[in-house]
Every structure is written in C-alpha cells, then in structure tokens.
Amino acid sequence: MSLNGKTTIPEILKKYQAELLTDWLKEQAAAGIRRDNFIKETELRQQCSEFLSLLTNATQSGNLSDIFAPEWSQVREMLTSISNSRTRQGFTPRDIALFVFSFKRPLFDHLRKEFAHNGEVLADEIWSATDLLDKLGLLTTEIYQKNREELIARQQEEMLELSTPVVKLWEGILALPLIGTLDSARTQIVMESLLQMIVETSSQVVIIDITGVPTVDTLVAQHLLKTVAAARLMGTDCIISGIRPQIAQTIVHLGVDLSDVTTKAKLGDAFLVALSRSGFKISRSEGEF
Amino acid sequence: MAVQKDEVMSVTSSADIVLVRQIVRKWSVELGFSLIDQTKIVTAASELARNMVDYGGGGKLRLEALSEGIRRGLRLTFEDTGPGIPDIDLALKDGYTTGNGLGLGLSGSKRLMNEFEIYSRVGEGTRIAITKWR
Numbered sequence: 001m002s003l004n005g006k007t008t009i010p011e012i013l014k015k016y017q018a019e020l021l022t023d024w025l026k027e028q029a030a031a032g033i034r035r036d037n038f039i040k041e042t043e044l045r046q047q048c049s050e051f052l053s054l055l056t057n058a059t060q061s062g063n064l065s066d067i068f069a070p071e072w073s074q075v076r077e078m079l080t081s082i083s084n085s086r087t088r089q090g091f092t093p094r095d096i097a098l099f100v101f102s103f104k105r106p107l108f109d110h111l112r113k114e115f116a117h118n119g120e121v122l123a124d125e126i127w128s129a130t131d132l133l134d135k136l137g138l139l140t141t142e143i144y145q146k147n148r149e150e151l152i153a154r155q156q157e158e159m160l161e162l163s164t165p166v167v168k169l170w171e172g173i174l175a176l177p178l179i180g181t182l183d184s185a186r187t188q189i190v191m192e193s194l195l196q197m198i199v200e201t202s203s204q205v206v207i208i209d210i211t212g213v214p215t216v217d218t219l220v221a222q223h224l225l226k227t228v229a230a231a232r233l234m235g236t237d238c239i240i241s242g243i244r245p246q247i248a249q250t251i252v253h254l255g256v257d258l259s260d261v262t263t264k265a266k267l268g269d270a271f272l273v274a275l276s277r278s279g280f281k282i283s284r285s286e287g288e289f
Numbered sequence: 290m291a292v293q294k295d296e297v298m299s300v301t302s303s304a305d306i307v308l309v310r311q312i313v314r315k316w317s318v319e320l321g322f323s324l325i326d327q328t329k330i331v332t333a334a335s336e337l338a339r340n341m342v343d344y345g346g347g348g349k350l351r352l353e354a355l356s357e358g359i360r361r362g363l364r365l366t367f368e369d370t371g372p373g374i375p376d377i378d379l380a381l382k383d384g385y386t387t388g389n390g391l392g393l394g395l396s397g398s399k400r401l402m403n404e405f406e407i408y409s410r411v412g413e414g415t416r417i418a419i420t421k422w423r
C-alpha cells in the first residue's frame with residue numbers, strides 16, 4: 001500500500017473533500033446522466049456532499065474491501081435510498097450506477113498527483129479505490145434489481161385480483177370467466193369470490209368459462225371439480241363452458257370424469273342452458289321480421 | 290435416431306411449471322405438431338413437472354427435438370433425485386395418489402404420449418421420458 005504499508009485513500013478523501021466534490025459534480029454532468037427536471041442542481045450537490053462525507057467516515061476504519069461490514073452501514077443506507085428514489089423517477093440502472101462510478105476519475109486524479117513519483121504505490125492505491133467503487137456501484141444495481149422484482153411481484157398480485165371477475169349475467173345467473181394459469185393461489189381467490197357472490201346474489205346457476213385457460217391438467221380439473229362441488233352444496237348449479245376440442249380430447253385421455261358436470265363448448269350455449277334452467281325462454285318476436 | 294436440438298431446465302417451483310408449459314408449447318409449435326398434439330404434450334409435461342416438484346423435491350427437464358428418417362419427434366425427460374416410487378405399477382393406476390390429487394397424472398400422461406419410459410429407485414430418484422412423434 002502506501003509508504004507505511006497502509007492505504008492513504010482515507011486521508012486523501014478527508015484532505016481534498018471540497019475539490020473532490022467539485023470534480024465529481026463536473027464528472028457526473030459529463031457522464032451524461034439523465035438529469036432534466038428530476039434532480040435539481042442543489043439537490044444533487046447536497047446528495048454528493050453527504051455521500052462523500054459518509055464515504056470518508058467509513059474509510060477511516062481502514063476497511064476498504066468489505067462494504068457489508070458494520071462501519072459501511074450508513075453508506076449502504078444512503079445508496080439504498082438514492083437507488084430507490086431514482087428507480088421511482090425512472091432512471092436506468094446505468095444512470096444509477098454512474099453516480100458511484102463517476103467518482104473514479106476525480107479520486108484517481110488525486111491519487112495520481114499524490115503518488116506521481118511512486119508507481120508501485122499508485123498502482124496499489126488505484127486498485128483499492130477501483131475495487132471499492134466497483135462494489136459500491138454494483139450494490140446500486142442489486143438494489144435496482146430488487147426494486148424491480150418487488151414491483152413485478154406487486155403487479156402479479158394486482159393481476160390476480162383483476163383477472164378473476166365474477167359477472168352477473170342475468171337475474172340468478174353468474175358467469176366466471178377464467179383467464180390464464182390456474183395456479184393454486186389464484187384458484188383459492190376465484191373460489192372464494194365466486195362463493196361469496198353466490199351468497200350475495202342468491203344465484204341459481206353459475207357458468208365457469210375456461211376459454212382463456214390454455215392448459216387443463218389434473219390440478220386444474222381438480223380445482224374445477226371442487227368449485228362445482230362447493231357451489232352445489234349451496235344449492236347452485238354449475239356449467240363449464242369454453243371446452244375447446246383439443247381440451248376435450250386431453251381431458252378424456254387424462255381420464256378426468258366430468259360426466260357429473262354440464263359442459264358446453266361456447267359461453268353462449270351455456271347461457272341458454274342457464275336461462276332455461278332458471279325458467280326463462282328466449283324467442284325471436286314474430287311479425288317484425 | 291438423431292437429436293437435433295436439446296435444452297435442459299431446472300424445475301423446482303410452481304413458477305417453473307408455468308415456464309415448462311410455455312417452453313414445451315414453443316418447442317411443439319416449432320416442430321410442427323397439430324394444436325391437439327401440442328395440447329397433449331403440454332398437458333403431459335405439466336403433470337410430470339408438477340409430480341417432480343410435489344413428490345421428487347424438484348428436478349430437471351431435458352427437451353430433445355428428434356428426427357428419425359422423415360419422422361420428427363419431441364422427447365421430454367424428467368429427472369429428480371427424490372425418494373423414488375416404491376411400486377410403479379401401483380403409481381400408474383388411475384386414481385392412485387399419495388398426495389391429495391386425482392391420481393391421474395402419471396397414467397394420464399402415458400395415454401397422452403406415444404412413448405413412456407419410467408425408471409425409479411427408492412432413495413435414488415425417478416426418471417421419466419415421454420416422446421411424441423409426428
């Protein structure tokens with residue numbers, strides 16, 4: 001490392017804080033980080049100066065390699081909060097990481113000045129600095145990634161709720177159009193909201209339409225059979241519609257017995273059955289045509 | 290018989306089962322299977338993938354596009370290192386389940402495909418290869 005075998009980066013950070021800050025801000029402007037109206041000049045200066053002082057403090061421990069050690073916790077917290085707010089503002093992971101990486105040049109410049117006559121020490125110091133800043137930069141990318149994953153999980157949950165509507169088609173007739181994969185989490189929600197609606201509307205017939213379910217395997221079949229059985233216990237008849245030819249064949253080969261359940265290829269046909277079971281009759285009025 | 294293309298994927302969760310169905314569907318379409326055959330293959334894959342996750346502690350799926358003369362085929366091999374199946378004939382009986390399923394996954398997927406090979410040893414694991422030709 002330096003002359004006495006220890007890194008001088010902590011001292012350099014301390015000694016040249018003001019210059020480093022100015023250079024760093026310049027560097028960020030040059031790096032073309034998207035700024036427009038999202039982050040004001042003063043806010044960025046404030047962020048950078050706070051980060052620089054936290055970084056300086058953390059390095060005083062002499063530990064420049066393990067950023068997950070306790071003395072680095074404030075730096076990690078600050079990077080987390082910067083990543084979080086920038087992700088929300090629509091920054092790319094590149095832009096977020098550049099916040100850290102753009103500090104390389106200012107720091108390297110100062111190291112070069114300091115050790116202009118000692119190439120070996122300079123190489124060592126630059127290695128320590130680059131190793132540290134790489135780790136911090138990668139941390140922002142990891143945080144970004146985690147944010148995205150959380151976002152996707154949230155959206156999936158929202159979709160679970162969105163994609164299971166129970167529609168009242170007619171007095172006493174409900175329709176449940178199922179769309180997508182019937183995994184167990186979703187089927188649970190479907191069953192609950194269906195049974196709830198049956199109670200609320202005291203429906204006599206429910207049409208479960210599986211036109212939008214791409215695969216009917218034994219698990220899906222079992223969920224359907226359970227839903228039908230539960231509805232039946234409440235005195236409600238179920239009709240399953242949307243059974244396309246390829247699905248019908250597959251169900252037969254699987255050996256699933258749907259003979260207890262009324263099934264129809266099309267939702268419209270199921271609706272007619274439902275109407276007639278509820279005592280309605282559809283006829284085309286004569287005379288007018 | 291020649292293997293034209295192959296791919297291995299790991300199957301350990303129900304999210305992976307969704308992925309299995311999507312990838313198997315894609316391969317079936319690429320190999321020119323009819324809509325009915327696509328549906329059969331995807332359904333069989335869904336069954337065996339779920340068995341692997343539910344009973345085999347997760348495992349691997351190998352997809353292979355086959356050609357033999359002018360015939361083309363798709364072979365799917367499911368392999369886990371789980372507890373194995375003590376009595377294969379019993380497991381293949383319609384309605385037999387040690388979970389609380391319908392007990393139709395194994396026998397059903399056998400009926401949905403052209404070839405079905407099963408190898409299982411207690412304490413070592415289970416390997417099931419299914420093939421569809423067109």
Ligand SMILES: Nc1ncnc2c1ncn2[C@@H]1O[C@H](COP(=O)(O)OP(=O)(O)OP(=O)(O)O)[C@@H](O)[C@H]1O
Nearest residue numbers: 218340344345380386387388390391392393394395
């Ligand atoms: N990979 C496996 N490892 C260990 N045991 C298995 C495996 N696959 C199947 N089995 C055993 O074979 C039985 C029958 O499997 P099968 O898929 O036919 O029915 P199931 O999974 O119980 O119900 P489902 O009709 O929903 O598929 C299972 O209950 C299980 O005991």
Ligand SMILES: [Mg+2]
Nearest residue numbers: 340390394395
């Ligand atoms: Mg099964």
